[in-house]
Amino acid sequence: DIVITQDELSNPVTSGESVSISCRSSKSLLYKDGKTYLNWFLQRPGQSPQLLIYLMSTRASGVSDRFSGSGSGTDFTLEISRVKAEDVGVYYCQQLVEYPLTFGAGTKLELK
Amino acid sequence: EIQLQQSGPELVKPGASVKVSCKASGYAFTSYNMYWVKQSHGKSLEWIGYIDPYNGGTSYNQKFKGKATLTVDKSSSTAYMHLNSLTSEDSAVYYCASTIGTIYAMDYWGQGTSVTVSS
Numbered sequence: 001d002i003v004i005t006q007d008e009l010s011n012p013v014t015s016g017e018s019v020s021i022s023c024r025s026s027k028s029l030l031y032k033d034g035k036t037y038l039n040w041f042l043q044r045p046g047q048s049p050q051l052l053i054y055l056m057s058t059r060a061s062g063v064s065d066r067f068s069g070s071g072s073g074t075d076f077t078l079e080i081s082r083v084k085a086e087d088v089g090v091y092y093c094q095q096l097v098e099y100p101l102t103f104g105a106g107t108k109l110e111l112k
Numbered sequence: 113e114i115q116l117q118q119s120g121p122e123l124v125k126p127g128a129s130v131k132v133s134c135k136a137s138g139y140a141f142t143s144y145n146m147y148w149v150k151q152s153h154g155k156s157l158e159w160i161g162y163i164d165p166y167n168g169g170t171s172y173n174q175k176f177k178g179k180a181t182l183t184v185d186k187s188s189s190t191a192y193m194h195l196n197s198l199t200s201e202d203s204a205v206y207y208c209a210s211t212i213g214t215i216y217a218m219d220y221w222g223q224g225t226s227v228t229v230s231s
Contacts, residue, residue: 039217048207048224049149049157054217061213092157096216100173101159 002027002095006104012112013083021078021107023093028073029056030097037097040069040078043106044089052091053078085111114138116208116222123228129196132225134208141189142166144210147218148182148193152204160206163191198229 003026013019029038040053051060053069056076066081080087090106119133134146148160161172163182170182179202181194191208206225209218 035216037216048221049209049218050221051217051219054214054219058214058216060217060219094157094217099171100175103157103159105156 001100002029002098002102004093004095004102004104006091006093006107009107009109012110014112015083015085017083018079018081019083019109021080021091021109023071023076023078023104025074025076025095027097029095030073036071036073037095038069038071038076039094039096040067041092041094042087042089043092044086047089049092080109083109083111114212114220116210116220118206118208118222118225121226121228123230124198125231126199126229128198128229129194130198130227132193132195132206132208132227134191134193134222136189136191136210139212141184142186144212146182146184146191147209147211148180148191149207149209149218150176150204151207151224160193165191195227198227200229203227203229 005024030036036056038056041049043049052063052067057069068079070077090108092103092106094103115137117135122130124130142165145162147162150158160176160180163170165184183192208222210220213219
């Protein structure tokens with residue numbers, strides 16, 4: 001199975017700042033069709049996961065442009081600019097290049 | 113409005129089974145695969161499998177083969193997940209989700225169903 005690794009954030013973030021969340025894959029998520037099969041989700045406290053980014057860098061419908069995704073075949077970053085209180089929660093990355101689909105352990109975003 | 117409405121919380125005894133439902137509305141149920149995801153308390157997400165509501169075809173995570181069985185009832189636009197021989201390890205929140213807005217990601221999720229296995 002593909003292992004997805006996510007680091008913890010070192011410190012809580014101040015509202016209005018920017019933050020980067022990283023994600024690494026044990027295998028390249030770049031498929032032969034040229035697409036990179038990496039998605040990002042936010043799970044707010046007590047809620048279901050919400051899709052933010054799919055195919056590494058495409059924002060899902062209705063998602064703020066404060067969220068952006070980037071990366072290569074195995075290393076990925078979710079950037080959140082001008083962090084707001086509503087961004088608090090756990091961020092998960094997920095690979096879909098092969099089955100079984102796997103998720104990272106999550107990165108918790110807290111505000112100071 | 114697109115909705116995935118899941119059944120309520122379950123408290124079941126060890127060794128028993130449970131069936132979780134996910135009723136879809138607001139879209140063509142048979143056009144999109146339905147996925148199931150497990151989230152143990154305070155932990156990450158695990159993909160259980162998916163079912164194609166059109167033909168009933170399924171794909172399972174090897175870890176959940178023999179534990180979970182996915183079915184659908186097209187007449188009521190409802191997907192089901194049956195979990196058998198329950199142990200404390202099966203206590204978790206279970207989500208259904210579908211790839212409706214994009215085939216590349218689960219963009220619609222149910223609210224989750226809590227299953228607690230306890231004597």
